[in-house]
Amino acid sequence: MPDIQKSEQNRNEQQDKKPAASFFNFSIKNIFNKNPGDLIFENITRFFAFVVFVLVFLMAYEMIKASMPSIKQFGLKFITGTEWDPVTDIYGALPYIYGTIVSSFLALLVSIPLSLSVAIFLSEFAPKWLERPVSLLVEMLAAIPSIVYGLFGIFVMVPFLRTTVEPFLSKKLGFLPFFKGAPYGFGMLAAVIILSVMILPIITSISRDVMKSIPDSQREASYALGATKWETIKVVLSGSKSGILGAILLGFGRAVGETMAVTMVIGNRSDISLSLFNPSNTMASVIANEFTEAISNLYISSLIEIALILFILTVILNAIARLIVWGVTKKYSGALN
Amino acid sequence: MNNFYFKWRKLKNTLVFSLSIFGVILVLVPLFFILYYTLKQGIGAINWDFFTQMPKPVGETGGGMANAIVGTGILIGLGSLMGIPIGIFAGIYLADKPKGAFAFVVRFLTDVMNGIPSIVVGVVAYILIVIPMKRFSALAGGFALGILMIPLITRTTEEMIRLVPNSFREAGLGLGIPRWKTTLSIILPAAFKGIFTGILLSVARAAGETAPLLFTALGNRFWSVQLDQPIASMTVFIYDYAKAPFNDWNQQAWAASFVLIVLVLILNIIFRVVTRKSYTA
Numbered sequence: 001m002p003d004i005q006k007s008e009q010n011r012n013e014q015q016d017k018k019p020a021a022s023f024f025n026f027s028i029k030n031i032f033n034k035n036p037g038d039l040i041f042e043n044i045t046r047f048f049a050f051v052v053f054v055l056v057f058l059m060a061y062e063m064i065k066a067s068m069p070s071i072k073q074f075g076l077k078f079i080t081g082t083e084w085d086p087v088t089d090i091y092g093a094l095p096y097i098y099g100t101i102v103s104s105f106l107a108l109l110v111s112i113p114l115s116l117s118v119a120i121f122l123s124e125f126a127p128k129w130l131e132r133p134v135s136l137l138v139e140m141l142a143a144i145p146s147i148v149y150g151l152f153g154i155f156v157m158v159p160f161l162r163t164t165v166e167p168f169l170s171k172k173l174g175f176l177p178f179f180k181g182a183p184y185g186f187g188m189l190a191a192v193i194i195l196s197v198m199i200l201p202i203i204t205s206i207s208r209d210v211m212k213s214i215p216d217s218q219r220e221a222s223y224a225l226g227a228t229k230w231e232t233i234k235v236v237l238s239g240s241k242s243g244i245l246g247a248i249l250l251g252f253g254r255a256v257g258e259t260m261a262v263t264m265v266i267g268n269r270s271d272i273s274l275s276l277f278n279p280s281n282t283m284a285s286v287i288a289n290e291f292t293e294a295i296s297n298l299y300i301s302s303l304i305e306i307a308l309i310l311f312i313l314t315v316i317l318n319a320i321a322r323l324i325v326w327g328v329t330k331k332y333s334g335a336l337n
Numbered sequence: 338m339n340n341f342y343f344k345w346r347k348l349k350n351t352l353v354f355s356l357s358i359f360g361v362i363l364v365l366v367p368l369f370f371i372l373y374y375t376l377k378q379g380i381g382a383i384n385w386d387f388f389t390q391m392p393k394p395v396g397e398t399g400g401g402m403a404n405a406i407v408g409t410g411i412l413i414g415l416g417s418l419m420g421i422p423i424g425i426f427a428g429i430y431l432a433d434k435p436k437g438a439f440a441f442v443v444r445f446l447t448d449v450m451n452g453i454p455s456i457v458v459g460v461v462a463y464i465l466i467v468i469p470m471k472r473f474s475a476l477a478g479g480f481a482l483g484i485l486m487i488p489l490i491t492r493t494t495e496e497m498i499r500l501v502p503n504s505f506r507e508a509g510l511g512l513g514i515p516r517w518k519t520t521l522s523i524i525l526p527a528a529f530k531g532i533f534t535g536i537l538l539s540v541a542r543a544a545g546e547t548a549p550l551l552f553t554a555l556g557n558r559f560w561s562v563q564l565d566q567p568i569a570s571m572t573v574f575i576y577d578y579a580k581a582p583f584n585d586w587n588q589q590a591w592a593a594s595f596v597l598i599v600l601v602l603i604l605n606i607i608f609r610v611v612t613r614k615s616y617t618a
Binding site for chain 1: 346347349350353354356357358359360361363364365367368370371374375378422423426427429430431433439440442443445446447448449450451452453454455456457458460461463464465484487491515516517518520521541544545546547548551552555572575576579580587590591594597598601602605606609
């Protein structure tokens with residue numbers, strides 16, 4: 001048995017190695033055996049796939065190159081420094097990194113329970129006639145452009161926060177460090193609320209897909225043991241744990257990179273403060289706000305370095321999340337067949 | 338005791354059910370409010386001038402966004418010129434090689450690309466096009482939008498081609514038609530509806546992008562259709578007008594949002610309807 005597996009593995013490896021030997025398949029054997037049209041067409045499509053491949057690395061390379069002056073000047077201090085001063089040309093991005101991490105993390109905290117309850121509803125409770133329209137509505141949230149969220153934030157949500165929610169919170173919970181300070185409306189709280197709505201659809205739809213990919217036999221087994229619906233859902237949830245983790249990471253990546261809506265409501269002040277009422281700044285919002293105003297080369301280079309950090313962060317988050325989600329869905333689609 | 342435990346389990350069950358319904362309602366509330374306000378404010382602010390007039394100088398009321406509407410169209414056109422061919426051909430490649438190592442890497446990278454923040458893409462377009470050209474331009478904006486369109490078009494093309502039954506391909510090959518011709522004249526037409534709506538969806542997404550245009554296409558208060566000059570777009574106008582202290586400008590921002598939302602929602606609904614049909618077929 002192991003021998004057969006081994007030989008099969010070898011064969012697969014050999015098949016995989018073939019295209020690697022010459023990337024564009026113009027070997028002599030191919031030229032004589034294959035239809036010339038096929039050969040050309042295959043290589044054209046491969047070329048465009050290669051363009052996609054190159055683009056990602058080109059983006060990374062160009063950003064590293066362009067942020068070199070800032071990397072050389074500040075080194076690690078760029079990440080730990082809290083001073084961001086275009087006048088003296090000193091740039092430390094910690095307030096922005098802090099703002100991004102905190103806003104995204106808090107948005108997740110709000111969004112995860114909500115998305116999971118919707119995903120559970122869609123995959124376990126909802127009858128077919130209800131499932132489709134509800135999924136459609138949730139995905140509509142993802143289709144609304146970020147700038148429209150921002151506009152809604154400025155003219156509807158922020159005034160509401162300023163006049164109603166924040167005074168209420170500071171009166172009732174003002175003893176906590178999170179609800180101290182003047183209620184501007186613009187600030188971390190507004191950003192967190194907008195972000196949590198914006199990342200809801202992605203976490204919901206992927207969790208739902210993962211939960212749906214759990215084979216029904218598992219649910220049936222659970223019912224057969226006398227479990228209630230909720231106990232069965234727990235079985236489903238434990239089977240889709242890693243997929244849901246992937247969905248959460250994707251949501252986190254979305255929140256980290258979200259620019260316009262956050263820029264419009266977060267207040268744009270680079271302080272590090274525990275208070276949710278405090279105007280703040282994120283990596284994306286500082287780029288959006290200051291890029292066109294940046295005059296000195298070091299200033300632009302520093303902003304590009306922030307973009308590079310964002311790029312690396314989101315690529316890592318997405319890579320891990322994708323691998324997890326792929327692994328899960330593949331595992332169960334294999335079990336089904 | 339046993340009876341009590343049973344009741345407790347049933348109670349928990351009902352509790353979870355109500356919680357999940359409560360969650361659904363809570364999620365739909367923001368959607369309702371956003372749509373409600375955009376429709377209300379937008380319908381109040383929109384008029385014929387919005388589509389046909391140029392922006393008025395600061396201080397004067399009235400005027401419209403004719404240049405921004407055309408500008409958004411040009412930017413999307415440029416983005417499509419770049420994104421559609423790359424996306425479709427890369428998608429054909431991925432569908433053709435379901436198991437290859439290189440295809441795996443590309444598939445993975447398109448998914449990763451999909452998660453790259455649009456502002457980062459804007460920065461890249463700035464480095465690659467704005468710096469060498471020494472000015473902000475429609476080309477740079479179109480380039481940024483093109484990069485953003487690629488992942489979605491690639492993946493929908495791949496998926497739509499995969500949905501075409503293998504018997505189609507076998508029929509073509511069985512008639513002695515070469516593979517490339519089978520793909521172009523049988524498989525692609527069969528998958529055309531899905532691919533086309535995928536392109537519409539990516540156009541909708543590109544139309545709503547703001548961040549990558551801020552420092553590539555920049556924006557322009559005057560009429561300009563030149564590709565090497567800064568160009569206006571609806572989204573950047575919304576951003577500027579939303580921050581402005583003039584009520585008239587704020588109203589126009591709502592009007593532009595209204596147009597955008599209607600466009601995006603219609604394209605999305607078309608996409609859902611068409612893909613659902615081709616899934617069941």
